[in-house]
Amino acid sequence: MARVIRPLPLDLDVLIDDRRTRVIVCCGSGGVGKTTTAAALGLRAAERGRRVVVLTVDPARRLAQSMGLTSLDNTPRLVPGIGKPEPGSGQGQKQRRNGDAGGGSLHAMMLDMKRTFDEIVEAHADPDRAAQILANPFYQSLSSSFAGTQEYMAMEKLGQLRRAEEWDLIVVDTPPSRSALDFLDAPQRLGRFLDGRLLRLLVAPAKFGGRTGLRMLNAGFGVVTGIVTKVLGSQMLRDVQTFVSAMDTMFGGFRERADYTYRLLRAPDTAFLVIAAPEPDALREASYFVERLAQEGMPLAGLVLNRVHGSPAAGLSAARSLAAAETLQAAICAAGPDADGPGTGSSAGGGSDGGGRDADEPAGGGSDGGGQDADEPAAGAQDRGRRSGGPPRDGGTALAIAALRLHAGRMQLAALERRRAEHFTAAHPLVPIAEIGAQPDDVHDLVGLRAIGRTFACR
């Protein structure tokens, strides 16, 4: 056997307690719990005395819900109830102590990328010209759907929050994208695009027509313009042309701003947290991101591994657990084959499955007996129907089978996740890892966020 690879532990409490940490950027691919992690970090830090603002970029308004806010609108809003005892929770005293200790506070905001873009335009152009730009169809398309605008505006907003100096910790939840790298690449892409020679040449070839050096190039771009016109129609090109001439003085500024925030991200008071779930895709993205941060000289604090499965009964292996379940199952079958009959189908789908086809599904499976499906957790649904009509007390057999199958699945899952995490650590032995257990319920309130926060410290 290969030796077990143990990652360095990542203590998130140490990270948020360190006053030198001014910006925490939560990156990772979609669906790994970035928003929840960012919110939990923000809340925890606030209750440990920091003045925190959490910036989220998610159009699904998840943070709004998890923070108990009905709307988030491009302006930081104070989240009420921070550092206050929860009524009837029994944890009040501890929270109060934490809250009073440093006078922490929590603000939250959701990025409105179009609004942020509009504000940049309004700040850099006179009112007439700004109005002209804002009304341009090409601008509207660019500001609401250019791949990268969201990331650019997130960085822009981060820069603004930083300059405001109202908070001593900014937690950024990055836009939902399939690749974590988009957050780093997209802003510069927008900057390059707006700044690009291609854009200008394409829309204003006549301007350069007189210069000999550009004539060749110009001929080439004539073809390009021709094709773009052919495919999109000439209206589109006219919109772009109007847009470019109106924006002319602002273009350089876009790249400059992107560069400014990029530098901000390199500063030592910034900490990147790469968020992942113990799944192949998410960990692969995390790997790419870790490598990229190293290349860019950006400060990585570590990996947060969300939704990790563990078991209090780790001593009982999946194989033994399954074998024990099969023993019990076989005993039931031997004891009474007629036990299969009446119960089947009547309530197999039960309340949980609602309607549709699934309700009659066990009819085919019922005759197979237990053996064939013993290794399949889903087979449990069939057994449920079979026993629901039976006597309530069966010497704990049904209960034990359910518990053993559940445990086996959990141990398999835990082993699988551990292997995946080990692959990551093998490739990145110096990246510390914090694990956050799978939560039994959806996290949608401060209580849930606090529960996550309590697992931040290394034991």
Added chain:
Amino acid sequence: VIHHPGRADNLQFVSTRDTDWEGVRLHVVTGKGGTGKTTVAGALALALASAGRQVLLMEVEGRQGIAQLFDVPPLPYTERKIAVAPADASRPGGDVFALVADPESALIEYLATFYNLRHAGQALTRLGVMDFATTIAPGLRDVLLTGKAAEAVRRKEAGRRVYDAVVMDGPPTGRISRFLNVSSEVSGVAKVGPIRGHADTVQNVIRSPETAVHFVTVLEEMPVQETLDGIAELRDLTGGGIQAGGIMINMTRPLALPESQLRAAAGGSVDVDELAIGLKAAGLEAGAALAGQLAAELIEQARTEVGQQAQRQRLDAARQPCYQLPLITDGMDLAGLYRLAGALREQGAA
């Protein structure tokens, strides 16, 4: 070969009955990040390919997720066979082909097909113009990708359809209606002209009964909400909605407990003594300590499941067929994919 009389009958049954999506030839699969959209798209393609059918599985997000799922090297912009669906007693197995469609290649193909401009298209790519053209007009990118799917659906050779079905591993739920609503997205940028005409043709396929959009979800609040929102958005599209398909409830792990016991466990009450007796009967001698630990696991899972039941009921509001796919706890490999495909077929999704 071991003879399973019951099983052979089952398969016969499966291969001859109607499925819920008879007549659908373009299956678009969407889902929130982390719900297993690509996995379900792959399983659906396998399920549809049984009984001699030819299925194209298409990826549009440039992630090479299909290659990883089927454990094959990265796929190019050409259709190639990646898997064979199992044969049954009466018919040979079908084939799954895969295609990774990217907007640049699709644009070059489009220019070559309609304007005989293949070389110009390639030159433009080198200049970065493709990137430009598809980024200034996101609707253009979408119409090229959906156009490729529509083309594959309608393609004929010697009077026969080349593919019996096309499965598209589509964009995530948050973007799906916009992605498929190409006609009006494009009309925003191109009011007339050939791309507009092309978009209208594509739209005819997407808004026909031949297309259905399946939603992959897990029974958690946000994915369920996005599924409901996504279905509502599809229905609300102006000019006639796009057909919503099935709701694929992924990663289910039902506890084998009667409802009353499940509710009790979710409330924190498990008969630990009884569990200990059951464990002992199974030959596990660890006794009360083990029973306590397993009871804790039961309680946690029961809480999860009760929460999931509530989410499951919310899905009823969509009034779409639901299918359950089990959580594969021992690693998502090809064997797991075939199991999911089997589950989809058993429940009539394919």
